[in-house]
Amino acid sequence: MPVQHTFCRICEAACGLAVEFDNEGSLVTVSPNESHVASKGYACLKGLKAQDFRDSPDRITEPMKRVDGKLVAISWEQALSEIGTQLKQLKASEGGDAIGMYMGNPISMSFLPPVLSHAFIKSFDSHKLYHTGSQDCNNKFVVAERMYGSAQIQPFPDVDNSQFIIAIGSNPVISKMSFISLPHSSKRFKALVARGGRVVWLNPRKTETAKQVGEHFFIRPDTDVFFMLGFLHELIVQQGVDEGRVESQMLGWITIKQAVKDWSPERVEQVTHIAANTLREWVTQYIAADGASIYSSTGVNQGSHGSLAFWLQEVINAVSGNLDKRGGTLVGTGIFDVSKFNRFDPAKPLQKFRLGDIPLVMDTVPAGC
Incomplete structure (x- = not known):
């Protein structure tokens, strides 16, 4: 066939x-x-x-218009004509910001639709483009903008060459690991363990992935940021920081050291329920590994401190010398270097949504607004 x-x-x-x-x-x-x-x-x-x-019998295959309380099928020509006319009238009477658009998951994952969606909404002088990413990963975009200069620069663990990975709030057997797209994830983590490596899953529940491979440890929900603070604190104590790389390539290290100095493993244990000795042992192995990383996903992204937690994660991977290193985290470029199209300018005032003084992320308004 x-x-x-x-x-x-x-x-x-x-x-x-x-x-x-x-x-x-x-x-x-x-x-x-x-x-x-x-x-x-x-x-x-x-x-x-x-x-x-x-x-599916519920699938919509043609434009539908509500007439006298009922949806009736109309032609594409009629639909586009009426929509275009109403949008012009709305802009003329209320201004372009009265027009909004929401991008869902499937079209957001293609290259061209997001580009066209931005162009479409800006043609009305509107900034009300809403995006599904604000439900589960805007924290990563915000941090990448300020840390790497573009929301599209998202380092990811080099699973096939790593010796030690700590994954927080992630369940790749089900989700395939967001921002990585890791096919056959279970097999690849089992291969990591088989070559002498180690995988630790931190999650408030024992996930489908943790039941198949690696070690699972419970963490108190929504305390991920405190775990990151303690990990970085102990990384400094155990002299696991690549001081030369920090000095030559990074800014703000003194400020970060001050921020984490009081977060001992004992204090972190009280908040996260991760034993102090366990945290110390992980840091020791993380330092000794020839290629290691901390990775977080939806469980962290949707937490109360998602941006701070992800920022600390990236700081840990960077100052330890694992950023863009074989076995650590890699910075991919892709077929198109989309980071060139949305460089973050810290000198430029942030555009904000009119309610709640909420800044836009990648020129999109959080969908919760």
């Missing part, structure tokens, strides 16, 4: 798919593409159930 190769558009992983048709052209199955250069035969249920979305 004929097979068409394509890829899933639901998240940033873009897993390769093989779609099989019968001789009449009807879809039979959707399966992982074993020969795909990136996903290598991996795909999650979202992509593998694409035919269920396509064939």
Whole structure:
């Protein structure tokens, strides 16, 4: 039967798919593409159930307009004409900021739709572009802007060469690790352990990933930032800081040392319930490893101190000499260097949303607004 190769558009992983048709052209199955250069035969249920979305009786396949309280189908020509007319009238009567737009997950993960969405909303002199990222990862964008100069610079663990990884608030067997897109994550972490490495999962519950590979430790919910403070404190105590690299490539180290000086492992234990001796032992192994990293995901991103926690994580990986190092964290460039298009200018006043004095992130308003 004929097979068409394509890829899933639901998240940033873009897993390769093989779609099989019968001789009449009807879809039979959707399966992982074993020969795909990136996903290598991996795909999650979202992509593998694409035919269920396509064939759902609730699927909308044409524009719908509410008439006398009921939705009726109209042509694309009528829909675009009426929408365009109303947008022009709205801008003329109320101003461009009366127009807003929300970008959901699938189109946010493609290259062109976000570019066009920004252009579309700015054509009305509006800044009300809302983005799904504000629900689960704006903290990483904010920190990357201020620390690396662009929200798009997101270092990720070099899992295949690492000797020690501490992952907080992450469950890659289910999520494939956000910002990494790690196919066959369980196999690759098992390979890390098999070559003598170590994986530690910090999570308030024992996740599906922790049940398959590595060591799980419970952490009190929403205390991740205090764990990071204690880890950096102990990294300094155990002389695990690459002072030469800090001096030549980084700014603000004296301020950071002052901020963490009171966060001993004993104090951190009281808050996080991670034993002081356990924290010290992790820091010792982190320093000794030829390539190590701390990584956090949604569980940290959505916490009360998501930005501070992620910033401290990046500080730890940087000052220890593991930033952009084999086995540590890597800084990818991608096919397009999108960081060039949204460089952060600290001298430029932050644009803010009118309610709550909330700054925009990557020219988008947090969806909660």
